[in-house]
Amino acid sequence: MADLDERASGARDAAGGPPAPKRPRWGSHLFQRLLRLDPPPTRDVVVQRDLRVPMPDGTVLLADRWAPRKGGDALPTALIRTPYGRRGPTVALAAPPLAERGFQVVVQSTRGTFGSGGDFDPFRHERADGLATLDWLVKQPWCGETIVLTGGSYLGFTQWSVADRLPPQVKGMIPVVTESALTLGFLREDAFELETPFTWGVLVAGQHRRGAILRQLLDAKKTQRAQFTLPLAEADVAALGRRSQYVQDILVHGPDSAHWAGGNHRARVADVSVPVSSVGGWYDLFLPGQLRDYQALRASGREARLTIGPWTHTAMGLFAEAAAQTLDFGLAHARGEQPSERALVRLYVTGEEAWREAESWPPTGYSAQRFHLHPGAALSPDEPGDSAPDDYHYDPSNPTPALGGVRFSGKAGRVDNTALEARPDVLTYTSPVLDADVEVIGEVSAEVWFRSSLPYADVFVRLCDVDTKGRSTNLCDGLVSLTGADELTRATVRLWPTAHVFRRGHRIRVQVSSGAFPRFARNPGTGEPRATATALRAADQQVFHDSAHPSAVILPVRQPG
Numbered sequence: 001m002a003d004l005d006e007r008a009s010g011a012r013d014a015a016g017g018p019p020a021p022k023r024p025r026w027g028s029h030l031f032q033r034l035l036r037l038d039p040p041p042t043r044d045v046v047v048q049r050d051l052r053v054p055m056p057d058g059t060v061l062l063a064d065r066w067a068p069r070k071g072g073d074a075l076p077t078a079l080i081r082t083p084y085g086r087r088g089p090t091v092a093l094a095a096p097p098l099a100e101r102g103f104q105v106v107v108q109s110t111r112g113t114f115g116s117g118g119d120f121d122p123f124r125h126e127r128a129d130g131l132a133t134l135d136w137l138v139k140q141p142w143c144g145e146t147i148v149l150t151g152g153s154y155l156g157f158t159q160w161s162v163a164d165r166l167p168p169q170v171k172g173m174i175p176v177v178t179e180s181a182l183t184l185g186f187l188r189e190d191a192f193e194l195e196t197p198f199t200w201g202v203l204v205a206g207q208h209r210r211g212a213i214l215r216q217l218l219d220a221k222k223t224q225r226a227q228f229t230l231p232l233a234e235a236d237v238a239a240l241g242r243r244s245q246y247v248q249d250i251l252v253h254g255p256d257s258a259h260w261a262g263g264n265h266r267a268r269v270a271d272v273s274v275p276v277s278s279v280g281g282w283y284d285l286f287l288p289g290q291l292r293d294y295q296a297l298r299a300s301g302r303e304a305r306l307t308i309g310p311w312t313h314t315a316m317g318l319f320a321e322a323a324a325q326t327l328d329f330g331l332a333h334a335r336g337e338q339p340s341e342r343a344l345v346r347l348y349v350t351g352e353e354a355w356r357e358a359e360s361w362p363p364t365g366y367s368a369q370r371f372h373l374h375p376g377a378a379l380s381p382d383e384p385g386d387s388a389p390d391d392y393h394y395d396p397s398n399p400t401p402a403l404g405g406v407r408f409s410g411k412a413g414r415v416d417n418t419a420l421e422a423r424p425d426v427l428t429y430t431s432p433v434l435d436a437d438v439e440v441i442g443e444v445s446a447e448v449w450f451r452s453s454l455p456y457a458d459v460f461v462r463l464c465d466v467d468t469k470g471r472s473t474n475l476c477d478g479l480v481s482l483t484g485a486d487e488l489t490r491a492t493v494r495l496w497p498t499a500h501v502f503r504r505g506h507r508i509r510v511q512v513s514s515g516a517f518p519r520f521a522r523n524p525g526t527g528e529p530r531a532t533a534t535a536l537r538a539a540d541q542q543v544f545h546d547s548a549h550p551s552a553v554i555l556p557v558r559q560p561g
Contacts, residue, residue: 036320040100044069050115053108055132061116062086063133065142066095067104073142076171076334078103078326080151081130081158083122083204085114088213093319094151102331104144108133110158113208120204122246123157123183123263130162138169145169148330152176152279152322153286153313157265160293164271172333173272176279176322177313179289180265187255191458191479192530194232194521196285196408199223201247202239220409227518233531251531269293270300277329277339278304279321281311282350282476283406283413287496291361298344298360305329306361308499309348312412347441350414350475351465351501362442362497366556371431371508373448373545373552379429379510384545389451392425392513395538396524399517400425400460405474406496407519417464417472421511427543430466431508438502442556444476444495448512449488449549453540457485458523461493462511463553465502472509475500479520483527488544495553510553512543 048065055061064086067075078098084090086107095105111129112120137143147170149159156178163173163180179185186193202223203216219239226239236247253259276297280290287308297304307325311318332339343357358364371379375387394400400423404415421428446461462477476496482489502508515522521530525537545551 037097037101037323040097042068042070042100045096045099046072051106053133053136055111055118055129057118059111059116059118061108061111061118061129061133062114063106063108064095065104065106066099067142068099072104073144075102075104075144076146076148076331077137077143078105078148078150078330079133079137080105080107080155081110081126081133082107082151082155083110083113083120084154084207085109090155094323097323098150098326101327103148103326103334104142106137113204122154122204123260125262126158126161127262127265130158131165134162134167134170138167143169146171146334148172148174148326148334150174150176150322150326150330152318153178154182157182157263160265160268161263163265164268164273166272166274170274172274172330173276174279174322174326174330175276175290175293176325177281177284177286177290177311177318179286180269180293181260181263181289182286183250183263184255184260185286185289187250187253187260189254190481192481192521193519194227195402195518197250198227198235198239198247198518199409201244201250202226202236204246205236205240205242205244224409224518230534230536231532232521248531266293266296269296270302272297272300272302275303275329275333276305277307277325279307279309279318279325281309281313281315281318282348282496282498283310283312285313285406285408287406288494291497294361305342305344305346307346310350310413312406313408315413347499349439349441349499349501351503351506352439356441356499362556366440366442366558368554369557370550370552370554371510372550373429373510373512373543375545377427377429379431379508379553383547384550385547387546389542389544389546390427391540391542392427393538394425394457394514394541396515396522396536397538399522400513400515402516402519403474405462405477405516405519414473414475417462417474417511421472423513425513427512428472429510429512434502434504434506434508437504438508439500439558440502440555441499441558443497444553444555446478446493446495446510446551446553448491448493448551449544450482450485450491451488451542451544452482452485454525454537455484455486456523456525456527457482457539457541458514458520459491459493460511460513460516460520461495461553462516463495463498463555464509464511465500466507466509467503468505477511477516479516481523488549490549514539514541
């Protein structure tokens with residue numbers, strides 16, 4: 001994969017020396033067919049390798065520059081800063097489409113990765129290094145007059161890290177499936193998400209090994225099994241054979257720890273001075289934070305667009321939309337033009353399987369409606385009457401599994417929940433067959449009156465659509481960890497936002513359980529610190545749904561008119 005970017009565009013080495021050997025050019029053509037891009041005006045692109053970018057502390061970071069052979073110096077520059085290498089599949093999906101359609105592209109390896117000097121300390125150097133890189137870039141004679149920042153996930157985070165101190169040459173940002181405080185959303189004290197930061201930590205710790213991509217595929221099950229390790233502080237050794245400092249950090253440092261201060265850029269969002277076009281997915285890891293960032297931009301009066309599709313974190317549709325937004329929104333602003341006219345917010349509505357436009361997030365015209373849990377596994381807007389609680393047994397040694405939904409590894413997105421709902425540790429509550437469509441767009445939450453036999457317990461809630469054949473498909477979910485759970489308490493659960501139409505003839509279903517492992521770490525039931533807990537205690541759980549304890553899911557339902 002090391003030379004995939006050369007194959008992808010028929011590129012030749014322009015950093016001195018003869019042209020690179022000719023190789024088949026199927027790579028870029030295939031990727032661009034997948035991205036559904038129009039044919040480019042040129043495929044004659046050259047690449048300057050290993051440009052040296054000095055940092056203030058003397059560290060040198062390396063970058064590659066992609067540009068058309070003719071006229072490249074006059075073009076706007078797209079800057080991509082990545083920890084994943086400059087010559088792999090991610091770059092092949094990003095750089096060639098832009099370099100062939102109006103940009104020159106600078107792809108830089110972040111500190112401590114793929115030839116760049118220093119040590120890779122995730123998130124914490126990106127502000128200083130990003131600002132120094134921009135300062136270097138604007139001084140290059142080939143840079144041109146305008147710059148656009150683009151990229152997804154970590155590559156999007158690097159944009160937010162410098163967003164409040166951009167030089168005037170920067171004309172726009174396109175952050176994709178990302179947010180301004182990338183790790184912190186996983187580390188909530190009331191809901192610790194294990195799978196994403198652990199798996200990512202293992203990935204980046206081993207990505208420099210020879211044959212890393214193949215090894216990651218072969219080791220996927222090993223990484224998954226490692227998350228069962230007790231104590232969790234030994235899980236990185238189980239997966240890698242050695243320590244990962246990032247994995248240790250997520251286990252030890254909570255979201256409010258000073259350790260993460262250098263990676264928290266939420267306060268900078270309101271001070272962004274350039275137009276922003278954000279792209280996200282309903283099943284993406286960072287959607288809640290991305291929507292928070294968008295609302296902060298709009299509240300500060302910034303020009304900002306939002307596109308949310310039916311995508312997971314690595315869906316091909318995301319790459320296509322990222323390229324489209326960079327070439328339309330980004331390139332137009334770089335040229336001093338107006339991008340294509342559209343509403344500020346564009347949302348894909350599942351169930352209807354169609355795009356909608358709005359002027360805000362959340363859209364207007366929707367109001368909170370409570371769908372109450374009832375005895376007999378029923379769900380209804382009606383207030384509940386007197387009834388006994390439902391109960392189930394949760395055993396962390398056989399944890400309720402994560403199935404589909406928001407996942408970093410494994411099968412993510414919409415899946416059939418039949419097998420999950422057949423488990424004895426999962427309760428379901430289902431509405432009658434709908435006699436009319438029910439449209440739900442916005443923030444989703446639940447209030448569950450709950451009691452456990454132990455003081456420490458989790459409550460997981462998932463919203464599903466049951467079709468006419470009885471197939472239950474997940475839409476969104478969330479989890480909250482409780483202390484004092486052995487006393488009757490109202491658990492407030494924040495689910496992922498959604499945009500969905502429950503069709504006439506379908507039913508609305510709510511699942512209640514006590515976990516979704518390994519997406520969320522197991523609650524051992526002991527109250528021990530997550531890094532050092534070694535004992536697991538099973539618990540008997542109760543869910544109440546009587547008039548004094550009206551458990552419900554709260555949905556933003558479209559109002560008539």
